[in-house]
Amino acid sequence: MTDSTLTARRAHTRDRLLDAALEIFAAKGVQAATVEEICERAGFTRGAFYSNFESKDDLCVAAFRRFVADAEQTVRAAVDVVPQTLGDEAQLPDVLDAALGVALDKGIAAPTRVLAQLEIRLHFLRNPHLADKAPKLGGTNAIFVELLDNELQRIRFGLRLPTAQAIDLLGCVLESHTMRGSDPAMIHALMRDTLKAMIVRLDGACQA
Structure with a gap:
């Protein structure tokens, strides 16, 4: 797998996590949203989240x-x-x-x-x-x-x-x-x- 493929895949993962987070933030606010909910909505594990963001604040x-x-x-x-x-x-x-x-x-x-x-x-x-x-x-x-x-x-x-x-x-x-x-x-x-x-x-x- 090439570096460009990995970069594209990472960007796609990051965008899906961001999209999922925005849906949850809009529904219940940032404070009430959890990393677990964001991962579940995006279809990824916590590992995928923390490989892209240091924390919910970073997101x-x-x-x-x-x-x-x-x-x-x-x-x-x-x-x-x-x-x-x-x-x-x-x-x-x-x-x-x-x-x-x-x-x-x-x-x-x-x-x-x-x-x-x-x-x-x-x-x-x-x-x-x-x-x-x-x-x-x-x-x-x-x-x-x-x-x-x-x-x-x-x-x-x-x-x-x-x-x-x-x-x-x-x-x-x-x-x-x-x-x-x-x-x-x-x-x-x-x-x-x-x-x-x-x-x-x-x-x-x-x-x-």
Whole structure:
């Protein structure tokens, strides 16, 4: 068996363990979840778990890093559908619909994902010893700030409030309505309307 085969198999095992953990975290929280449950859900032994993660805390850090990487890929895919120029402001709702459609199709509003991410964040807050190991949310936000700023400037638009705050507001809309069980179409519409209300022309002309 080649090293590449072993690496692929290890990555597959690691991903299955992470997927299983997220399902359990979403259902009962990080604190209540056990390594045994995660292994059973993934179909592996404790040995497989500990060959990939030092502990449940280590798994949480790995899961959050995967959230960040997935989110960055999702945002990049969403901005790729934005046209090179946007001459008519009337096009903006359709452009936002298309970009958000890409993001939602990639599962950013999936209840398991949203709930598991919230549970992991709470776990970080409740365990100060993880502060140095946990990914920095500020650094993560900076990636999205740069992506959104660059894209808006390219099509000659800006935001009514600091970009980091706008991203936080969109995140709150997404998380709150996902937890309420709102259907994907409603979440899509709410995020589109929230983002549209924050956008202005760089020449100062406000959106209608």
